[in-house]
Amino acid sequence: MALNIESIKERIAELRKLEGVGSSSIPAILKSEGFTRRDFLKWAGAMTILLGLPSSFTPLVAEAAEVADRVPVVWLHLAECTGCSESLLRTDAPTIDNLIFNYINLQYHDTIMAAAGWQAETNYEEALQKFKNRFILCVEGGVPTKNNGQFLTIGPHAETGLEKLKRTAAEAAAVISVGTCSSFGGIQAAKPNPTEAKGVGEVLGRTVVNIPGCPPSAKNIVGTIVYYILFGALPPLDNFNRPKWAYGLRIHDLCERRGHFDAGEFVEEFGDQGAQNGFCLYKVGCKGPYTFNNCSRERFNQHTSWPVQAGHGCIGCSEPDFWDTMAPYEEPLAKHQFSSAMADSSADKVGITILTLAGVAVAAHGLISAIKNPKE
Ligand code: FSX
Ligand code: SF4
Ligand code: F3S
Numbered sequence: 001m002a003l004n005i006e007s008i009k010e011r012i013a014e015l016r017k018l019e020g021v022g023s024s025s026i027p028a029i030l031k032s033e034g035f036t037r038r039d040f041l042k043w044a045g046a047m048t049i050l051l052g053l054p055s056s057f058t059p060l061v062a063e064a065a066e067v068a069d070r071v072p073v074v075w076l077h078l079a080e081c082t083g084c085s086e087s088l089l090r091t092d093a094p095t096i097d098n099l100i101f102n103y104i105n106l107q108y109h110d111t112i113m114a115a116a117g118w119q120a121e122t123n124y125e126e127a128l129q130k131f132k133n134r135f136i137l138c139v140e141g142g143v144p145t146k147n148n149g150q151f152l153t154i155g156p157h158a159e160t161g162l163e164k165l166k167r168t169a170a171e172a173a174a175v176i177s178v179g180t181c182s183s184f185g186g187i188q189a190a191k192p193n194p195t196e197a198k199g200v201g202e203v204l205g206r207t208v209v210n211i212p213g214c215p216p217s218a219k220n221i222v223g224t225i226v227y228y229i230l231f232g233a234l235p236p237l238d239n240f241n242r243p244k245w246a247y248g249l250r251i252h253d254l255c256e257r258r259g260h261f262d263a264g265e266f267v268e269e270f271g272d273q274g275a276q277n278g279f280c281l282y283k284v285g286c287k288g289p290y291t292f293n294n295c296s297r298e299r300f301n302q303h304t305s306w307p308v309q310a311g312h313g314c315i316g317c318s319e320p321d322f323w324d325t326m327a328p329y330e331e332p333l334a335k336h337q338f339s340s341a342m343a344d345s346s347a348d349k350v351g352i353t354i355l356t357l358a359g360v361a362v363a364a365h366g367l368i369s370a371i372k373n374p375k376e
């Protein structure tokens with residue numbers, strides 16, 4: 001992506017001319033929530049680094065975030081638990097990411113819109129007409145495809161999720177899959193996948209940006225929208241269509257327990273001395289070495305914690321088919337070396353295979369020590 005500052009400025013200026021949501025603006029809302037201009041610029045600086053942009057882009061990232069309420073968004077819910085929206089909305093101490101998400105220009109959102117029934121349908125049809133080829137379509141949830149999609153119907157016309165998705169995507173400027181379900185099928189696609197649920201990209205047969213995670217982090221969602229505002233295009237993607245700026249490294253690469261992994265210091269079972277010492281969780285099932293996401297760097301809940309810090313291994317929730325390929329969650333994958341997690345060959349996965357072998361070596365090392373010292 002060429003970093004053409006002039007065209008970014010023009011795009012932001014055009015967006016500023018459009019009407020935002022309601023009577024308030026994002027800067028005014030942030031102020032009313034107690035965030036100072038300095039807090040906001042600090043956030044913009046961190047987001048700039050997260051997006052892999054030069055720090056000179058910070059003012060532009062701030063401006064893009066300020067006009068995020070100008071970009072119309074249609075948000076569909078298909079087969080899922082709604083945890084993705086919940087994780088963004090239900091917070092007693094909203095972050096700047098949460099607040100920006102709350103005030104993006106949501107033209108239609110199945111679960112948080114005030115309208116219901118026929119009125120909701122009317123709003124949806126009007127948004128499609130009014131913002132044709134200009135709105136971002138965000139989709140949460142997998143797409144049941146069996147029996148022509150009849151396992152999921154929405155609204156008073158009982159339109160299938162499959163139809164609604166295809167019809168909406170045909171009018172959208174860009175499609176973003178929010179969560180592992182819409183990215184790869186998720187839990188409803190776990191074996192035996194009775195509804196033949198699939199990810200959105202597979203159903204549409206076009207490139208969609210996948211923001212997996214069950215649920216994904218607010219930062220990765222808001223960052224993708226900010227990126228789209230800045231460049232008017234999708235960010236560089238990995239081979240699973242995940243933005244490289246967010247999913248380019250493994251959980252394991254920046255994990256705070258990594259030193260213990262390298263030193264061979266492991267939690268052997270939950271609650272043991274190793275757990276109290278904060279040792280590596282690999283042997284109790286951590287899938288961080290096979291999982292591409294930025295949780296170990298960005299964390300959740302205002303950067304306070306993340307699964308591994310809380311004491312449980314990563315379960316690989318942002319990887320395709322993790323319900324099947326990463327299970328059982330509290331055993332090392334190296335014990336299950338024929339798992340299909342290794343069947344997807346790609347440049348990134350080469351590293352995984354090598355690490356898996358290292359994992360096997362770790363497990364073997366553990367076994368050998370156990371034989372040498374049966375008390376361990
Ligand atoms: Fe899936 Fe999101 Fe997991 Fe739940 O909507 S990614 S089941 S957190 O809610 O789609
Ligand atoms: Fe961290 Fe898990 Fe890697 Fe251990 S295996 S260093 S707990 S990511
Ligand atoms: Fe998911 Fe692992 Fe992050 S379980 S939330 S990818 S630490």
